[in-house]
Amino acid sequence: MSGAAIRFADASVRYPGAPDDAVRNVSVEIASGELVVLLGPSGCGKSTLLRTVNRLVALSNGSVFVDERDVAGADAVQLRREIGYAIQAVGLFAHMSVAENVAVVPSLLGWPRERIAARVDELLGMVGLAPARYRARRPRELSGGEAQRVGVARALAAGPRALLMDEPFGAVDAVVRASLQRELAKIVRGLGTTTIFVTHDVEEAMRLADRILVMRDGAIEQAGTPDRLLETPATPYVAELLRAGDAVNREYLLHARAAMRNGEP
Amino acid sequence: MWSALSTAALGHLGLAGAALLAAAALGVPLGAAAATLPALRPAVLATAGIGRTLPSVAVLMLLLPLLGVGASPAIVALTLLAIPPLVINVDLAIRGVPPAVLDAADGMGMTRAQRFVRVVVPLAFPLAFAGLRVAATETIASATLATFVGAGGLGDLIVRGLQTNDTAALYAGAGSVAALALGADLALGGIGRLLEART
Amino acid sequence: MITRARALAVLGSSALLTACGGGARVRIGSKNFTESIVIAEIYAQALERAGIAVERRFNLGSTQIAMAAIERGDIDCYPEYTGTALLDVLHLPPQRDPQAIYRAVAAAYASRYRLVWLQPSPMNDSQGLVTTKAVAAAQHLATLSDAAKAAPRLRLATIQEFLVRADGLPGLQKAYGGFHFASVRTYDIALKYRALLQGNADVASAFTTDGAIESDELVVLRDDRHFWPAYNVAPVVRASTLAARPAMRAALDAIAPAITDRAAQRMNAAVESGKMDPSDVAAAFLAEVR
Numbered sequence: 001m002s003g004a005a006i007r008f009a010d011a012s013v014r015y016p017g018a019p020d021d022a023v024r025n026v027s028v029e030i031a032s033g034e035l036v037v038l039l040g041p042s043g044c045g046k047s048t049l050l051r052t053v054n055r056l057v058a059l060s061n062g063s064v065f066v067d068e069r070d071v072a073g074a075d076a077v078q079l080r081r082e083i084g085y086a087i088q089a090v091g092l093f094a095h096m097s098v099a100e101n102v103a104v105v106p107s108l109l110g111w112p113r114e115r116i117a118a119r120v121d122e123l124l125g126m127v128g129l130a131p132a133r134y135r136a137r138r139p140r141e142l143s144g145g146e147a148q149r150v151g152v153a154r155a156l157a158a159g160p161r162a163l164l165m166d167e168p169f170g171a172v173d174a175v176v177r178a179s180l181q182r183e184l185a186k187i188v189r190g191l192g193t194t195t196i197f198v199t200h201d202v203e204e205a206m207r208l209a210d211r212i213l214v215m216r217d218g219a220i221e222q223a224g225t226p227d228r229l230l231e232t233p234a235t236p237y238v239a240e241l242l243r244a245g246d247a248v249n250r251e252y253l254l255h256a257r258a259a260m261r262n263g264e265p
Numbered sequence: 266m267w268s269a270l271s272t273a274a275l276g277h278l279g280l281a282g283a284a285l286l287a288a289a290a291l292g293v294p295l296g297a298a299a300a301t302l303p304a305l306r307p308a309v310l311a312t313a314g315i316g317r318t319l320p321s322v323a324v325l326m327l328l329l330p331l332l333g334v335g336a337s338p339a340i341v342a343l344t345l346l347a348i349p350p351l352v353i354n355v356d357l358a359i360r361g362v363p364p365a366v367l368d369a370a371d372g373m374g375m376t377r378a379q380r381f382v383r384v385v386v387p388l389a390f391p392l393a394f395a396g397l398r399v400a401a402t403e404t405i406a407s408a409t410l411a412t413f414v415g416a417g418g419l420g421d422l423i424v425r426g427l428q429t430n431d432t433a434a435l436y437a438g439a440g441s442v443a444a445l446a447l448g449a450d451l452a453l454g455g456i457g458r459l460l461e462a463r464t
Numbered sequence: 465m466i467t468r469a470r471a472l473a474v475l476g477s478s479a480l481l482t483a484c485g486g487g488a489r490v491r492i493g494s495k496n497f498t499e500s501i502v503i504a505e506i507y508a509q510a511l512e513r514a515g516i517a518v519e520r521r522f523n524l525g526s527t528q529i530a531m532a533a534i535e536r537g538d539i540d541c542y543p544e545y546t547g548t549a550l551l552d553v554l555h556l557p558p559q560r561d562p563q564a565i566y567r568a569v570a571a572a573y574a575s576r577y578r579l580v581w582l583q584p585s586p587m588n589d590s591q592g593l594v595t596t597k598a599v600a601a602a603q604h605l606a607t608l609s610d611a612a613k614a615a616p617r618l619r620l621a622t623i624q625e626f627l628v629r630a631d632g633l634p635g636l637q638k639a640y641g642g643f644h645f646a647s648v649r650t651y652d653i654a655l656k657y658r659a660l661l662q663g664n665a666d667v668a669s670a671f672t673t674d675g676a677i678e679s680d681e682l683v684v685l686r687d688d689r690h691f692w693p694a695y696n697v698a699p700v701v702r703a704s705t706l707a708a709r710p711a712m713r714a715a716l717d718a719i720a721p722a723i724t725d726r727a728a729q730r731m732n733a734a735v736e737s738g739k740m741d742p743s744d745v746a747a748a749f750l751a752e753v754r
Contacts, residue, residue: 425650430529
């Protein structure tokens with residue numbers, strides 16, 4: 001399965017009554033299977049931009065294309081069922097078991113029961129939760145890391161070709177976060193799912209991204225591979241953000257990135 | 266005396282039950298409207314708040330010019346008194362669903378209706394049902410006012426006890442009201458737990 | 465200058481007064497309906513005019529409660545009805561002659577309870593059944609015997625007490641037979657006639673001096689078997705209180721003849737429909753008596 005290609009064409013968002021655009025004229029292409037990180041401080045528009053892809057946020061101007069189909073013309077509900085969505089608070093449904101949570105989108109799509117059950121087990125295994133132990137658990141019985149894994153499994157359950165993630169590991173402690181990052185990268189690369197990942201954590205961006213889109217005040221300040229950004233930050237803002245001038249920091253980040261590739265913690 | 270007691274108790278439950286059903290039919294949608302339409306919320310909640318403080322007999326007497334005597338003003342008064350706790354709890358319950366959960370539901374491709382039925386209702390159910398329990402015990406206690414307008418109920422026994430200095434009737438009437446209210450609370454508690462397990 | 469003799473005299477007489485039970489004030493009670501309160505207020509003001517200090521303890525409750533209060537000594541005096549005493553308190557069989565009833569209850573109360581009946585008033589607040597002119601015509605009701613037979617087609621509006629007291633529905637059923645109503649519903653005493661007038665009931669229990677009965681629409685059914693005796697009102701007083709304050713008798717006997725049926729009905733209506741205060745109504749009554 002190959003991931004969807006996503007293209008923003010002069011995309012702008014202005015919330016009703018707001019003085020400025022939350023997203024300003026963003027044009028960028030994301031290739032099939034890419035893991036792109038939207039990096040920036042809070043308020044820079046990264047979450048807003050993310051949510052224009054599955055139309056949780058409406059564009060005021062411009063377009064977003066998923067596999068060259070304008071999302072504005074699609075049925076929003078159907079679109080969302082084909083795009084995975086995982087958020088920081090996870091939003092697991094407390095009245096459902098882990099298995100029922102993961103099964104939500106497949107059941108919305110009308111899959112037969114056996115297929116759903118098999119798929120749930122497959123995904124739980126994929127995110128490192130032994131199905132026999134976790135299937136029947138309730139969300140309140142899960143740790144932060146376990147809940148986030150279920151969230152990822154739920155987002156991938158129906159085999160979407162694109163995955164949107166909004167600071168999914170932000171509320172998890174550093175040790176768990178590192179392993180979640182590594183496992184996520186492995187999963188989505190293995191599946192070929194195009195992934196847009198929002199974070200404010202520079203190290204996380206460095207570890208995960210094929211390309212980083214640095215955002216500031218609603219616009220993309222620089223887009224490029226992590227190496228390129230560290231070597232040649234386009235603006236003082238990017239340099240400041242990455243602390244690219246700090247040699248020790250650069251080494252640290254590059255090392256972190258390499259370690260990810262090698263499967264080290 | 267026992268046949269008088271059982272007649273009165275059955276009548277009492279009938280009045281309270283009718284009022285509760287009507288209150289649920291009106292109060293649950295009202296509470297849901299207050300929760301989902303911010304423009305309505307202040308007015309609905311303020312009215313519910315005032316409604317909770319109204320003395321039940323006063324409400325009954327105010328209805329007499331409109332409805333005459335008999336079961337009608339009694340049931341209407343009891344319904345009006347049962348609506349506020351339902352409205353307040355349903356509103357709180359629906360608003361208590363975490364925004365992240367609603368966002369996740371939307372993002373996964375649930376329609377509004379599916380989100381309401383599959384996510385909001387099950388999560389809101391416990392608190393909303395608690396409102397029903399409160400309404401039930403209050404309604405059973407207040408239904409003693411039906412005796413004033415010839416609608417029967419355990420109030421008849423209480424009034425008989427007072428008018429004829431019959432302490433047995435008085436205790437039987439008052440004690441039965443308390444027992445019914447307690448019983449209803451326990452029964453609804455059990456039903457609530459059963460329903461929660463199944464959603 | 466206060467001499468020792470005078471001081472002793474004052475102390476002695478006040479001790480005598482307290483010992484005779486009653487202290488400074490005579491406590492007047494009443495039952496919990498308009499007429500009882502108004503008449504008790506009349507008694508109270510009559511005593512006050514005679515220079516006797518009074519404490520009011522009105523709205524006690526039913527006959528049983530008032531009797532319990534006077535026996536315990538919580539009150540000294542309250543207005544009672546001869547018929548009620550005969551049937552409901554003493555459980556004696558009904559009689560026709562109002563004078564005979566009075567003599568019987570006075571004798572019984574004196575020996576059993578050490579309570580004294582003062583002079584009765586002509587007012588007869590009997591019980592009755594009332595219906596509307598429309599129902600009377602449709603069901604051919606003129607007497608209680610008619611109603612007794614027609615009862616299975618009729619709905620009764622009444623108060624709880626009527627269902628229990630010996631001179632209420634149980635007594636009617638014994639005296640007339642029948643009287644098995646299609647339905648019996650009890651109301652707050654203020655709403656009972658409303659049920660009748662609004663068509664929720666066909667027959668209502670009544671007291672014959674109720675203000676509401678004066679209405680053009682209502683008909684009192686004739687007690688053809690004379691089940692209900694006279695219910696003449698009179699002050700009932702504790703013997704000990706009367707002994708300590710003999711002036712009570714003269715003061716109350718003086719106004720007793722003025723309490724007629726008409727006077728009672730007018731006063732009841734003034735309070736219930738006219739929303740006047742019972743003490744004002746009583747004062748107006750006494751002003752006319754003098």
